[in-house]
Amino acid sequence: MLNRITVCTTIAAMTFVAGAAAQTRYVAVDLGPTSRANAVAGGQRAGYTCCGLAVVRHALLWSGSASTETDLHPASAPPGADSGINAMVAGQQGGFVGATAAVWFGTASSYVSIHPSAYVKSTAIGMGDGQIVGAGEVVDPTQPDTTIQHAVLWTAPSSGSVIDLHPGGGWRSSFAYAAAGGKQVGALANSSSEHAVIWSGNSKSIIDLQTRSSSAPSRTGFSASTRSDTATCTPAALAAPKYS
Numbered sequence: 001m002l003n004r005i006t007v008c009t010t011i012a013a014m015t016f017v018a019g020a021a022a023q024t025r026y027v028a029v030d031l032g033p034t035s036r037a038n039a040v041a042g043g044q045r046a047g048y049t050c051c052g053l054a055v056v057r058h059a060l061l062w063s064g065s066a067s068t069e070t071d072l073h074p075a076s077a078p079p080g081a082d083s084g085i086n087a088m089v090a091g092q093q094g095g096f097v098g099a100t101a102a103v104w105f106g107t108a109s110s111y112v113s114i115h116p117s118a119y120v121k122s123t124a125i126g127m128g129d130g131q132i133v134g135a136g137e138v139v140d141p142t143q144p145d146t147t148i149q150h151a152v153l154w155t156a157p158s159s160g161s162v163i164d165l166h167p168g169g170g171w172r173s174s175f176a177y178a179a180a181g182g183k184q185v186g187a188l189a190n191s192s193s194e195h196a197v198i199w200s201g202n203s204k205s206i207i208d209l210q211t212r213s214s215s216a217p218s219r220t221g222f223s224a225s226t227r228s229d230t231a232t233c234t235p236a237a238l239a240a241p242k243y244s
Contacts, residue, residue, distance in 0.1 A: 031047075031065070032066040035069075044063050046093045060085070072107070082098065087127040092106075096124065119137055122152065126178035131179040132154040133165075134151075135150065136162075151166055185197070185199075
């Protein structure tokens with residue numbers, strides 16, 4: 001009995017030591033003052049300089065420590081225009097220059113505007129599997145002096161590939177935040193509620209992920225659960241798209 005206890009105790013101790021040794025250790029790396037990192041992919045990080053009303057933000061890319069910082073702000077940017085990275089995949093970064101969506105390929109000179117001409121403003125917010133998503137502002141047809149946000153999808157890094165994902169149906173605004181596997185996720189919002197949604201490449205494919213307390217058809221015309229639930233978010237809680 002004594003031998004069995006000794007053997008079990010020894011095995012337990014060895015297991016504990018092995019488990020402790022296998023634990024992943026994380027080290028924080030300071031990428032420099034007055035900067036913000038928003039995305040990571042392919043061993044690189046990206047974001048922009050910040051913050052404050054007097055600061056002109058510049059899109060930044062890091063390959064390691066603060067000393068590897070690369071300024072992606074394009075020379076062609078209008079004077080005083082901000083730029084920044086909101087998302088990235090390996091070898092490609094997406095964000096904004098001024099009030100227009102933009103893509104880079106690791107250098108300032110690789111900057112490409114993907115701003116679609118039908119929109120007043122646009123920004124890239126998410127990237128994945130060859131797709132770029134974000135938001136674009138369009139003139140409100142009911143109030144021509146104001147604009148509203150529409151979720152948008154780019155199927156390639158070009159302005160001509162844009163697809164408007166906004167479903168209408170009583171929703172004033174929509175945003176797309178991420179893309180993967182041919183799907184896009186984001187949110188719809190109006191003055192009283194916000195719903196998480198998923199698309200499959202076009203506005204008609206939208207699925208409302210918000211559960212409902214009624215079996216009545218939704219205003220957007222797509223199906224929803226009948227389980228009772230209450231939204232805890234409001235439109236004001238939506239992360240503001242970063243245009244500038």
